[in-house]
Amino acid sequence: MRIKQHPVLTSIVKKEVEFTFEGKTYKGYEGEPIAAALHVNGVRVLRHDHRPRGFFCAIGNCSSCLMEVDGEPNVRVCVEELREGMVIKMQEGKGKLKGGEA
Amino acid sequence: MFKKTGVATKNMVEEKLPSKEIREKGPYAIFECFQEIPCNPCSTVCKSNAVKDFENINNIPEVDCENCTGCALCVSICPGLACFVIDETYSDNEVLIKLPYEFLPLPEVNSIVDALDREGRVVGKAKVLKVQDNKKLDHTNIITISVPKEIFLDVRNIGLEEK
Amino acid sequence: MLHTEIAIIGGGPAGMCAAIAAAGQGARVTLFDRGKKLGGQLVKQTHRFFGSEKEYAGIRGIDIAKILCDEVEKNKLIDVKTDTTILAIYNDGVITYEEGKNYKRITSEKTIIATGASEKMLLFENNDLPGVYGAGAVQTLMNEHGIVPGNKVLMIGAGNIGLIVSYQLMQAGVKVEAIIDASPNIGGYLVHASKVKRLGVPILTSHTIKRALGKESVEGAVICELDEKWQPVSGTEKELDVDVICLAVGLSPQSELLRHTGCEVKYVPGLGGYVPMRDGNLQTTVNGIYVAGDTAEVEEASSAMVEGTIAGLSAAESLGYGKNISELKKSFISDLDSLRSGAVGEKIRSGIQKLGC
Numbered sequence: 001m002r003i004k005q006h007p008v009l010t011s012i013v014k015k016e017v018e019f020t021f022e023g024k025t026y027k028g029y030e031g032e033p034i035a036a037a038l039h040v041n042g043v044r045v046l047r048h049d050h051r052p053r054g055f056f057c058a059i060g061n062c063s064s065c066l067m068e069v070d071g072e073p074n075v076r077v078c079v080e081e082l083r084e085g086m087v088i089k090m091q092e093g094k095g096k097l098k099g100g101e102a
Numbered sequence: 103m104f105k106k107t108g109v110a111t112k113n114m115v116e117e118k119l120p121s122k123e124i125r126e127k128g129p130y131a132i133f134e135c136f137q138e139i140p141c142n143p144c145s146t147v148c149k150s151n152a153v154k155d156f157e158n159i160n161n162i163p164e165v166d167c168e169n170c171t172g173c174a175l176c177v178s179i180c181p182g183l184a185c186f187v188i189d190e191t192y193s194d195n196e197v198l199i200k201l202p203y204e205f206l207p208l209p210e211v212n213s214i215v216d217a218l219d220r221e222g223r224v225v226g227k228a229k230v231l232k233v234q235d236n237k238k239l240d241h242t243n244i245i246t247i248s249v250p251k252e253i254f255l256d257v258r259n260i261g262l263e264e265k
Numbered sequence: 266m267l268h269t270e271i272a273i274i275g276g277g278p279a280g281m282c283a284a285i286a287a288a289g290q291g292a293r294v295t296l297f298d299r300g301k302k303l304g305g306q307l308v309k310q311t312h313r314f315f316g317s318e319k320e321y322a323g324i325r326g327i328d329i330a331k332i333l334c335d336e337v338e339k340n341k342l343i344d345v346k347t348d349t350t351i352l353a354i355y356n357d358g359v360i361t362y363e364e365g366k367n368y369k370r371i372t373s374e375k376t377i378i379a380t381g382a383s384e385k386m387l388l389f390e391n392n393d394l395p396g397v398y399g400a401g402a403v404q405t406l407m408n409e410h411g412i413v414p415g416n417k418v419l420m421i422g423a424g425n426i427g428l429i430v431s432y433q434l435m436q437a438g439v440k441v442e443a444i445i446d447a448s449p450n451i452g453g454y455l456v457h458a459s460k461v462k463r464l465g466v467p468i469l470t471s472h473t474i475k476r477a478l479g480k481e482s483v484e485g486a487v488i489c490e491l492d493e494k495w496q497p498v499s500g501t502e503k504e505l506d507v508d509v510i511c512l513a514v515g516l517s518p519q520s521e522l523l524r525h526t527g528c529e530v531k532y533v534p535g536l537g538g539y540v541p542m543r544d545g546n547l548q549t550t551v552n553g554i555y556v557a558g559d560t561a562e563v564e565e566a567s568s569a570m571v572e573g574t575i576a577g578l579s580a581a582e583s584l585g586y587g588k589n590i591s592e593l594k595k596s597f598i599s600d601l602d603s604l605r606s607g608a609v610g611e612k613i614r615s616g617i618q619k620l621g622c
Contacts, residue, residue, distance in 0.1 A: 003437050006437060011411055036406060044396055044481075045395050051393055052395055052480075052481050054396065054398075055398070056397070059402070062399075078402075
C-alpha cells in the first residue's frame with residue numbers, strides 16, 4: 001500500500017510504468033526499486049533457495065533479494081530501478097546465467 | 103521504573119512544576135526531559151531567556167519560568183517532543199495545554215477530541231482551541247487544548263475519532 | 266589514470282562533512298558513493314536531530330541531507346561520483362571502482378573511509394521469512410519510497426532506532442503491536458520512548474522473539490518473557506498477530522574496505538564490533554588512510570558529522586593546506602568530546618579507551 005498522506009513528507013508525482021512478474025502484468029513507478037514496486041503489489045517472496053526469501057536490508061547490502069531481471073540473474077532488486085517493460089522472474093537458488101549452464 | 107516504561111511518574115512531573123506564584127500567574131513551559139542526552143535546541147531557540155544556558159550539552163534543561171512567556175517555540179523544536187506549555191489560569195475549571203503533534207489529520211478548531219495520557223489511554227475529553235501548522239513549525243504542529251483541571255497533569259496527547 | 270588529492274568513500278553524513286571540510290581548506294576531493302544520490306541514511310530520517318546547532322540539532326535528518334548535499338554540490342573542488350562502488354584500495358594509492366557498469370582507476374594521496382554500518386541479524390526460528398525486515402529497510406520503503414511495509418508490526422529492539430522507526434511507522438498509519446527488547450531497560454533515549462508510549466504502543470522489556478509464524482511470509486510472531494539471566498520463562502509465550510517483524514538490534518561497522526587496506530582493527534562490542542585503531546586525527550595505522558562515522562564506531566549521526574569534519578581537516582592539513590587548521594580541529598575535537606561527555610556517551614568513551622588510542 002502506498003502512503004496517501006504523511007505528516008512530514010511531501011509526495012512527488014512519478015510516472016507509472018508496466019512490468020511483468022512471473023508472466024503477469026503489474027504497475028509501478030518508474031525509478032523506484034523493483035522490490036518496492038513488487039511489495040506494493042503484494043509480492044513479498046522474491047526468491048526461493050530451498051526456502052522463500054524476501055528483501056531484508058533494502059540498501060544493497062545483504063543480497064537476500066536476488067531476482068532474475070530481463071534474463072539476468074542475481075540482480076539486487078532492492079536497489080535496481082524499475083523501468084517500463086521489465087521482465088522480472090523469481091529466482092531459484094543461484095539462478096541461471098544467460099546462455100550458459102547453471 | 104521509568105527506564106523500563108518510558109512513562110514519567112506523577113512525582114517526576116510534579117518536581118518539574120514551577121512555584122505556586124508562577125502557576126497562578128499565567129502560562130509556563132514544562133520540560134518532560136529526565137535523561138541527560140547531548141541536546142540543546144530548547145535553550146538556543148528560546149527568545150525570552152527562560153531556558154538556562156547549558157554548561158555541558160548533556161545537561162538536563164532548567165526552565166526559568168519567571169521569564170517564560172508560553173510562546174511554545176520550544177514545543178516545536180524539541181527533537182524529543184518533551185516540551186509542553188501549561189496555563190492553569192485559563193478558566194476556573196479548565197487548564198490550557200499546548201502540545202506538539204506530528205500526525206494527520208490535524209484536529210479541527212473547536213472540536214472535542216480524546217485526551218490521552220502518557221500511555222495513550224483515554225482519560226477524558228479535550229477541546230481544541232487552536233491549531234498552529236505554519237511552515238516555520240516544520241510539521242511539528244502545536245495544538246492548544248483545554249482540559250478539566252483534574253487531569254491536566256496527565257494529558258499529553260490527543261486522539262481523533264478514527265484512531 | 267585519474268588523480269585526486271583526497272578520496273572519500275561514502276557519501277553519508279561523515280563523508281559529506283569530510284569533503285566539505287577538506288575542500289574548504291583548498292584540497293581537491295573526490296567523493297564516492299554507491300547510491301544513486303548522496304546522503305547515506307540521512308535521506309530517510311524524518312525526525313529532528315539531537316545535538317547542538319553546529320550539528321544541525323532540531324532539524325530533520327532529511328533536511329540535513331539536503332543542506333549538506335547542496336554544500337557539496339556547489340563546491341567546485343569536490344568531484345562527486347555516485348552509483349560508484351569501490352572495488353579495491355592498493356597500497357600504492359591506486360583505487361579501483363565500478364562507476365555504473367564501467368571499471369575505472371584513480372590514485373589518491375589521502376583516503377578517508379566513511380562506509381557506515383550494516384544492520385545486525387537476530388537468531389530465531391524462521392528469521393529468514395519474507396516480512397522479517399531490518400529497521401533501515403522499513404525506513405527506506407516508507408520514507409524514501411512512500412510505501413508501508415505491512416499492516417501490523419512487531420518491533421524488536423527498544424534502542425533509538427527501534428523507537429524512532431516505531432514512531433515513524435505510526436506516522437505512516439501502520440500499527441505497531443509492540444516493541445520488545447531482551448534487556449530489562451529501554452536502551453534508546455527515554456524521550457523517544459515517551460513519544461511512542463503516548464501513542465499507546467506497548468514497550469515490553471525483558472522480552473524476546475521465539476519464532477516467526479508463516480509458511481511463505483510472516484503471519485505472526487511468538488514472543489516470551491526473559492528472566493534476570495536472560496533465559497526464557499516457561500509459560501509466558503504469547504502469539505502476536507503481525508505481518509511484519511522489524512529488527513532493530515544494532516549495527517555493525519562496515520569495515521571490509523578498511524580491513525582490506527591492512528589497517529589494524531580491534532573487536533570492541535561497545536563500538537559495534539571490529540573497529541579500526543586510529544589516532545586523534547582519525548588516521549588509521551596505515552599512513553594516509555583515515556576513518557570517520559559509523560565505520561569508526563557505531564554512534565549518532567551528529568557525532569559522525571563532527572568526525573567527518575575532523576578527518577577532512579586532518580587529511581587536508583597533512584597535504585599542507587590551510588592555516589591554523591590545528592586550532593579549528595581542536596574546536597571540533599572538543600565538540601565531539603562534549604557530545605560524548607554525558608551518561609549516554611559512556612559506552613563510546615570506554616570503547617575508545619579500550620582501543621588504546
